[in-house]
Amino acid sequence: MxxxxxxxxxxxxxxxxxxxQGHVTxxxxxALTEDRVAHAxxxxxxxxxxxxxxxxxxxxxxxCERAPxxxxxxxxxxxRDITEGSSLDVIEIDAATHGSVDDARDLRDKVAYASAGGxxxxxxxxxxxxxxxxxxxxLLKVLEEPPAHVIFVFATTEPSKVLQTVQDRCQRYEFRALEPDAVARRILHVCAAEGVTIEEAAVSLxxxxxxxSMRDVLGLLEQAIMYSGSTVxxxxxxxxxGNVSDEVLFEAIDLISERDxxxxxxxxxxxxxxxxxxxxxxxxxxDQLRSLFLIQHTAAPQEILDVADDRLNRLRGQANRFGSGELLRILDLAGEAHIQLRQAVDNRLALEIAFARMARPDLHASPASLLARIERLERMAGVEPEVPAGEPAVEPARLQGAPRPAPQQAVAGPAPAPRSVEKRAVEDKVAERVTPLRQPAPSPRPVTPAAPSPVPAQAPVPAASSEVDLERIQxxxxxxxxLVKKRKITAHAMLISAAAAQFADGEVVLQFPPTHRFHRDKVSEPGSGYLSPLVExxxxxxxIRPAIRCVLGQTESPAAVPAPSSQSHPQDIPPSAHEMGDDDEPVVSIPPPKDPIDLIREGFAAEIVEETHH
Structure with a gap:
């Protein structure tokens, strides 16, 4: 016992x-031979x-007495004392139960004591x-400068959680997961020492x-020996x-491929x-689906898969029943179902739904399911799948000779990508067997025929007088x-008192009231940004995108004012005759100046809440 x-x-x-772990040992x-073992x-x-x-x-x-x-x-x-766990010079601490600051302080205080005999x-x-x-x-200080007779060895399964300052003070050794061949040799060694006969297939399982994990496999082996006796x-x-037999896995994949x-x-x-x-x-x-996927994409799968030849041939036969996209979709669904079973209310229902989605891609309207249906059609027709890389979507000669479709035909939806004659024949033949998804989705690589596109806006070009004139602008x-207010409310506040006084040769003249000289000057400043929203x-x-010129009313006439320059002053130029009426009055009426309070209300969309008179 x-x-x-x-x-x-x-x-x-x-x-x-x-x-x-030869790289560690x-x-x-x-380091032991040269007496250069790290202190941590x-x-x-x-x-x-x-x-x-x-x-x-x-x-x-x-x-050891024979050291080094x-x-x-x-x-x-x-x-012998260290092997039995009774040595006073080797202190093993489980940080999971002794990881508090008090435990660390106690360890720090005891470190200075000399060893018992080693x-x-x-x-x-x-x-x-x-x-x-x-x-x-x-522990940082004692870890950085420990006593000369002390060595620390930290062990962890999650190094990312170890404080970086602790890692910096240690010499790190990475232990790797054991390879199946190394584990199998150890199992055979233990069974031989224990006088147990074990089948090769049982060793692989x-x-x-x-x-x-060597500890896990020896625990499993001991349980198997207790169950089976001297022959496992x-x-x-x-x-x-509860290992799943190969026959069960082959049957499951056969049912998925038959879509039943x-x-x-x-x-x-x-x-x-x-x-x-x-x-x-x-x-x-x-794992079985991964083997099929490796067989599809690897020239020598037997070098990766440790399986017998007869099982490899059966795997090849099943791999040929699926397209690459379809097999990848099934593999994703199986992996997702394995994760979802942890939180599933009914494991049986979750497994049935996963099977249904794996077997019938049309029950799941995802891009991967659509790709699986397309690959199935290609296999039924014997058509090789197209290689997307380097293949043009449409032949250039076809595009050049194709008539330009009417604009109203383009509204019906994106044109489908051209299909080969073989694919069209197959799709017509199996239309009754495959139920298409009634969802308006574009093809993976649609080629939309050239449709009339709007002519890009030109640089400011004078518009014809029959299209845009001063009366229409006013x-x-x-x-x-x-529109200016929506784009920039400060520009609207500056321009609200102006009016379009003239439009000719692609230029709009804005006339400000005589009392709004400040607004005219600020709007006319280069780089002010007030005229851009108006042009848009x-x-x-x-x-049209006209040029904008700003003038003051009454004291200057828009027609006689040349373009702004350093040598001309608009105030000194008299109005021209063609802008005056019979009674020497300007044709364009100047709006009366607005109250500043009204300007503020309109410019900032404000309301008067309270009025105070002094």
Whole structure:
């Protein structure tokens, strides 16, 4: 009854016993030989890969009576005490339960004490990422400058959670997940030592289920030995741990390729009644689909997939039933279903829905489902899938000779991409067998025929008098001001008192009241930005971008004022005769000046809340 578990009895006791971590053990052995072991080491990697065992072996090698040595002797009192866990010079601390700042302070105070009998005092902090921030900070100083007889070894499965300042003070060693071949050799070694016969297929199942953890695989092996006795077979492993058999996986993929949803539901019912765990089944299905995907895209899949030749041939036959896009869609759905089963209310229903979507892409209106349907049509027709890279969508000769469609025909929707004669024949032939999705979606690569496009706006060009004249501008002036207000309210405030006085040769003359000289000057300043919204409003209303010139009313006439220059002053030029009426009155009436309060209300869309008289 006092017998230890397999993973404890076969725990590595020398560097040579550590499996699959040669890059770590060799570095440590060289450091021991040259007496250059770092004062702080950080061992990081997946669980069950030998981090704590390697730390203990390092502590034994440091305190061994034969030191400096590449391997501990495991015979001297120091090595035996460390192996039994009774050495006072090797202190193992579980940071998950002793990670508070008080524990760190206690460790810091005890570090100064001399070792009990060995040359070195080794502190092994397991799961060091569980240390609190305060505990890490309390250890920083002693970690940076420890006593000469102290060595720290930190072990963690999540190095990203270790404080960066702690990592900077350590020499880091990365432990890797064990390869299946290394795990299989260790299983055979343990079985031979225990006098157990195990089938090769059972070894493969155990190695695949361990996910690179030696501790996990030895625990599984011990459970299998207790179940099967001295002979362990593949069927025993499958029955004990719920492994999905190859026949079940091949049958599931056959049903998906046949698109038989009813048969998929019956298969799910048999699967659940047999006691198979849905998540375990989906995990195995994802692995099987991955094998099919590798076979489709790899020239030598046998170099990646560790399978027998007969199984590889069956996988090739199933891979040929799917297109690349369809298989990738099924693989994505299986992976999503495996994740969703963790939170599903009814695992059976979630598995049935996943099967239905995998078997029938038309039940799921996604781009991947549409691609799967297209690939199925191509396979039914025997048409090779087109290679999108480097292939033109339409032949240039066709485009040049194609008539320009009428504008009203383009409203019906984007034109479909040209199809080959073979594809059109196949689609007509299987139209009754495949129900199309009644959703107006564009083709993946539509080629829209050239349609009449609006002529881009030219630079300011004088418009014909029959199209735009002064009278039309004056009538539309309120609408123009509203557009200016939407674009820039400050420009509207500056221009609200102006009026269009003349339009000729692509130029609009704005006339300001005589009392609004400030507004005229500010609007006319280069770079002020007040005229740009007005020009854009003219373009939106009349389709022109005229030049704008600002003048004052009464004291100057818009027609006689030349373009602004450094030598001319508009105030000194008299009005021309053609702008005067019979009674020497200007033809264009000048609006009376507005009250400043009204200007503020209109410019800022404000309302008078209260009036105060002084």
């Amino acid at each position: 006092g017998q230890f578990s397999l993973y404890r009895r076969y725990r590595p006791q020398t560097f040579a016993d550590v499996v699959g 060799t570095t440590l052995q060289n 080491c950080l061992f990081s990697g997946p669980r069950g890969t030998g981090k704590t065992s390697t730390a203990r072996i390092l502590a034994k090698a440091l305190n 040595t590449r391997e501990p002797c495991n015979e001297c009192p120091s090595c 040359r070195w005092k080794v502190y092994i902090l397991d799961e060091c990422h569980m240390l609190t921030a305060a505990a890490n900070n309390a 155990l190695a695949a289920r361990a996910s690179g 077979g593949a069927e025993d492993i499958a029955r004990l741990f 949803v009813g048969a998929c539901f019956a298969f799910t019912d048999r699967l659940i009644r047999s006691g198979q765990e849905p998540r375990e089944f989906l995990r195995a299905l994802v 009538r539309a002036w309120p609408a123009v001001m509203e 409003a003219f373009f939106e209303t009349f389709g």
